[in-house]
Amino acid sequence: xxxxxxxxDDEQVxxxxxxxxxxxGYGVEEARNGAEGLERYRASPADVVLMDILMPDxxxxxxxxxxxxxxPSARVIAMTxxxxxxxxxxxxxxxxxxGARRTIQKPFELETLLAAVAAEADA
Amino acid sequence: xEQAPLFLLAMADQLAEGVLIATxxxxxxxxxxxxxxxxxxxEQVVGRPLSMFFGRDTVCELLEQAEGWRSQARTEVxxxxxxxxxxxxxxxxxxxxxTVTLSAFPIAWAWEGxxxxxxxxxxxxxxxxxxxxxGHPVERVVMAEAQRRAESKMQTIGMxxxxxxxxxxxxxxxxxxxxxxALRLISSDNKAHQHIQQVIAxxxxxxxxxxxxxxxxxxGPEAKRPVLLHVLAKEFLxxxxxxxxxxxxxxxxxxxATTPVEAxxxxxxxxxxxLIADVxxxxxxxxxxxxxxxxxxxxSEDQVAxxxxxxxxxxxxRYVCLRVKDSGEVGKTKEGPLASNELSMSDRLGExxxxxxxxxxxxxxxxxxHILVEAGTGVSILFPTMAISSPSTGPERQDPLTAAFxxx
Numbered sequence: 444x445x446x447x448x449x450x451x452d453d454e455q456v457x458x459x460x461x462x463x464x465x466x467x468g469y470g471v472e473e474a475r476n477g478a479e480g481l482e483r484y485r486a487s488p489a490d491v492v493l494m495d496i497l498m499p500d501x502x503x504x505x506x507x508x509x510x511x512x513x514x515p516s517a518r519v520i521a522m523t524x525x526x527x528x529x530x531x532x533x534x535x536x537x538x539x540x541x542g543a544r545r546t547i548q549k550p551f552e553l554e555t556l557l558a559a560v561a562a563e564a565d566a
Numbered sequence: 567x568e569q570a571p572l573f574l575l576a577m578a579d580q581l582a583e584g585v586l587i588a589t590x591x592x593x594x595x596x597x598x599x600x601x602x603x604x605x606x607x608x609e610q611v612v613g614r615p616l617s618m619f620f621g622r623d624t625v626c627e628l629l630e631q632a633e634g635w636r637s638q639a640r641t642e643v644x645x646x647x648x649x650x651x652x653x654x655x656x657x658x659x660x661x662x663x664x665t666v667t668l669s670a671f672p673i674a675w676a677w678e679g680x681x682x683x684x685x686x687x688x689x690x691x692x693x694x695x696x697x698x699x700x701g702h703p704v705e706r707v708v709m710a711e712a713q714r715r716a717e718s719k720m721q722t723i724g725m726x727x728x729x730x731x732x733x734x735x736x737x738x739x740x741x742x743x744x745x746x747x748a749l750r751l752i753s754s755d756n757k758a759h760q761h762i763q764q765v766i767a768x769x770x771x772x773x774x775x776x777x778x779x780x781x782x783x784x785x786g787p788e789a790k791r792p793v794l795l796h797v798l799a800k801e802f803l804x805x806x807x808x809x810x811x812x813x814x815x816x817x818x819x820x821x822x823a824t825t826p827v828e829a830x831x832x833x834x835x836x837x838x839x840x841l842i843a844d845v846x847x848x849x850x851x852x853x854x855x856x857x858x859x860x861x862x863x864x865x866s867e868d869q870v871a872x873x874x875x876x877x878x879x880x881x882x883x884r885y886v887c888l889r890v891k892d893s894g895e896v897g898k899t900k901e902g903p904l905a906s907n908e909l910s911m912s913d914r915l916g917e918x919x920x921x922x923x924x925x926x927x928x929x930x931x932x933x934x935x936h937i938l939v940e941a942g943t944g945v946s947i948l949f950p951t952m953a954i955s956s957p958s959t960g961p962e963r964q965d966p967l968t969a970a971f972x973x974x
Contacts, residue, residue, distance in 0.1 A: 523732075551743075
């Protein structure tokens with residue numbers, strides 16, 4: 444059974460993703476921020492990491508860098524509900540530059556999420 | 567001012583730099599100085615301590631430098647003394663702070679026993695590159711400063727909006743996700759299935775709305791093309807309506823058809839949003855009626871001749887006229903038609919109004935249009951129609967063109 448580590452500070456979103464992925468046959472672990480996610484990954488490496496970008500304590504971009512340094516083969520999918528409204532950066536583009544293999548813009552359709560996870564789990 | 571030579575005051579009145587004559591208190595200020603400190607009348611400044619505008623430390627330093635200049639002038643009689651200048655902050659009476667260069671000279675007469683100094687104030691702001699105003703140099707400086715503050719405010723609003731959008735998107739992710747999960751558990755013949763479908767539809771609609779807001783907020787490349795303003799205005803007003811407080815009544819008088827204009831739809835939306843936000847801001851506490859009119863308007867040679875001479879930019883012909891007015895005081899600041907290049911600080915429109923109009927003017931100018939601020943009728947903008955820019959495309963040929971504007 445492929446495993447997915449969901450890193451998101453929003454509990455509702457985490458639970459919804461967990462329910463969706465478990466219904467599709469994945470094993471799911473959760474973490475509330477990047478640092479916690481890295482700890483869980485060290486303890487039990489998941490096949491796919493679903494990483495939110497805008498999180499307190501350690502954000503997704505910083506965490507993607509940390510994953511890349513410590514686990515270069517980790518398959519990270521970045522997701523965010525944030526925007527480039529203030530013109531500073533497009534978070535998802537930056538996430539890709541930093542090493543995320545795929546990106547998902549929130550809100551998303553469940554099919555989009557499942558397709559992205561399946562593609563990485565099978566890779 | 568009976569103790570100061572009148573010729574000196576007459577000269578000071580004409581200077582672009584701010585001029586103050588002060589002991590420890592301000593005794594005189596010229597019109598440019600008034601603008602710099604954000605005052606309307608000399609009485610708002612005269613009699614107040616100099617330190618109120620520059621801070622105690624700066625004033626001490628300034629007067630010391632002036633005394634140094636006096637000493638230098640005494641000892642170096644045959645050479646021109648070096649004028650001391652220093653940088654400092656100017657604290658306007660409207661709460662503004664501006665970096666300025668100050669020069670002080672002791673002057674030859676005394677004021678009630680105290681030696682007076684003449685203080686020259688020069689703003690360190692470079693001239694306004696936007697070309698948003700054609701006014702006095704000092705006015706441009708004040709405008710640029712106000713523009714900078716408005717931009718800073720907009721950036722803060724942008725950051726807040728980005729934070730809100732992030733939260734909204736997270737909430738929508740949960741709504742749509744749980745909705746779709748629930749839908750899978752309920753058979754399609756169950757009434758709850760249809761209810762949840764409606765929840766999902768509403769979530770998707772909200773998501774699209776957020777995307778539209780983002781599309782509107784992001785700056786895009788300028789792209790002018792034939793646009794039917796009545797279609798664009800109706801659509802955009804529908805988009806803006808939820809953001810207008812319910813105590814402001816919106817009255818739309820938008821023609822069913824208008825002659826096409828060559829325009830950048832994104833900029834026109836920005837212009838509409840700016841004008842409406844300006845009026846809504848003016849009525850945010852009192853409430854009132856916001857009227858938006860849009861229709862074709864034929865300007866005749868006689869009308870052009872009868873307009874203010876400064877409106878020479880307007881030619882006779884067909885325009886699309888956008889008029890935004892309110893039931894309050896906005897747009898009632900000056901009698902008679904007023905060309906865009908006549909809008910100045912002296913019109914006392916208030917800073918935010920000026921900033922709004924500055925942005926509007928820039929867009930209107932880019933479209934070859936004209937702004938009229940008329941007493942009692944709000945702000946009117948005339949957009950030249952394609953009938954003017956291309957004589958072969960008259961209003962009677964509007965219909966064949968209409969098909970090309972489905973997506974304006």
